[in-house]
Amino acid sequence: MAYTWEPKWELFTVEIDGIRFRTCRDRITGLIACPVCIHAASRCMNEPSPLNYQYENSFFYTVEDLIIHMKNYHIGEYRKKLEDLQMKLSEEES
Numbered sequence: 001m002a003y004t005w006e007p008k009w010e011l012f013t014v015e016i017d018g019i020r021f022r023t024c025r026d027r028i029t030g031l032i033a034c035p036v037c038i039h040a041a042s043r044c045m046n047e048p049s050p051l052n053y054q055y056e057n058s059f060f061y062t063v064e065d066l067i068i069h070m071k072n073y074h075i076g077e078y079r080k081k082l083e084d085l086q087m088k089l090s091e092e093e094s
């Protein structure tokens with residue numbers, strides 16, 4: 001299947017359960033992008049693209065799906081880094 005979809009990003013503010021952040025949404029399909037995976041700051045907030053950024057395409061139909069993705073994927077990743085750091089620190093102590 002040819003991949004021909006060109007997203008037309010617009011700024012979209014997510015507000016759910018007291019969480020508020022901005023990301024990109026496609027004007028045509030309404031798909032919401034994960035702000036971490038696509039680096040929303042440079043895609044639709046006119047900020048410069050970072051060097052060596054690991055871009056991934058993650059798009060969601062609903063805000064709920066996006067939140068689940070962020071919780072499972074990004075917060076999990078972050079937690080793992082913290083656990084690794086904690087382990088390293090406790091090894092150094094003993």
Ligand SMILES: [Zn+2]
Nearest residue numbers: 034036037058
């Ligand atoms: Zn993501």
